[in-house]
Amino acid sequence: MQGRLSLRERLLVVMAAALLPLLAVSVWSAVREHRASTELAQSQLKFAASLLAAHQDRAVQGAEELLGAIVELPELRFAGRARCQSYFEKLRERHPVYTNMGLLGMDGQPLCHALGARGDVSVSDRDYYRQAIAQKRFVMGEPIFGRITGRLAVPFALPVMEGDQVVAVAFVALDLAQADKGLADVQLPPGARVTVADRRGRVLVQFPDESAPLRSTTHAELAEAARTMTPMAGEAVNAAGEARLYAIAPSRPIGDNGGFVVRVGLSRDTLAAAAWERARESLLALLLTMLAAAAAVWWIGGRMIVKPAKQILGTVRRIEQGRLDARVPLHASTRSSTACRRG
Secondary structure: OOOOOOHHHHHHHHHHHHHHHHHHHHHHHHHHHHHHHHHHHHHHHHHHHHHHHHHHHHHHHHHHHHHHHHHOOHHHHHOOHHHHHHHHHHHHHHOOOEEEEEEEOOOOOEEEEOOHHHOOOOOOOOHHHHHHHHHOOOEEOOOEEOOOOOOEEEEEEEEEEEOOEEEEEEEEEEEHHHHHHHHHHOOOOOOOEEEEEEOOOEEEEEEOOOOOOOOEOOOHHHHHHHHHOOOEEEEEEOOOOOEEEEEEEEOOOEOOOEOEEEEEEEEHHHHHHHHHHHHHHHHHHHHHHHHHHHHHHHHHHHHHHHHHHHHHHHHHHHHHOOOOOOOOOOOHHHHHHHHHHHO
16 A cells, blocks of 8 residues: 555655644643533532622621611610501611511510501411520521512511510511522523522522422432531532532521522533533644645645656656666756856
């Protein structure tokens, strides 16, 4: 086969052999970039999860500070229903992230609240009310649908103390639909999904996908992180069989059952597709470069190597035939060089 290759074809083989290491380096770089993109995505997921957990911490801290200010106003309980209700109505206007807020009596009936104009309902069966009285501290309750508003909210409560006795309970209910809007302000990796759950593993908020609230999470790692309130990161396969990278960060615990966990997940297929798309672009550019180089070798090699070689070979054959006057024709550039040497 080697003897059947023309000189021009052999030049192309030499060029291909010279470019093969460059092709191998390009493929190796694409594989390395894919691994690097996975590591970068994992670090971005961890950072996003920690930011979102900090966002939940700020929401909890805001509720605690607001309740602390309310319980330091004992005159609210004695100011009369109308004045107390007016106070909470104005306070809620300044804090629209809460569906309702107010004071509860020891029988579970509202003393006054921001939605008093829409009626009163007993909360004696609500766990946040019972916890606040029993634990005598700031508590976070289970997510509830408000009996007046019908909106999904997370209640927070703080007892009003006189000495060692609880005399009332102040409460605020965090509107999860309003809290969801804060998730859009966090810079997420393209294609990432966020899930916020409580410590029982119930999904409270999912972004950008909408899902039925208060369903139990299908992510085993999220349920475990909610139980232990510890950060996690890794890769898992979801119920649809899709491999996803994830990072989980907890908020600060509130008592034995209060707190949030945030999971940020990203499809490995989406990440791999983006990395291999960049690799395909690089390999395509290299292929076009090789084709351009092959065309250049074919044309330039033909003029500067193949044609002169054929002329030399033809001259040699004529000399072998006894034609001693045969000469190799000189190109214009060669003649100019010869003339310069003679001069």
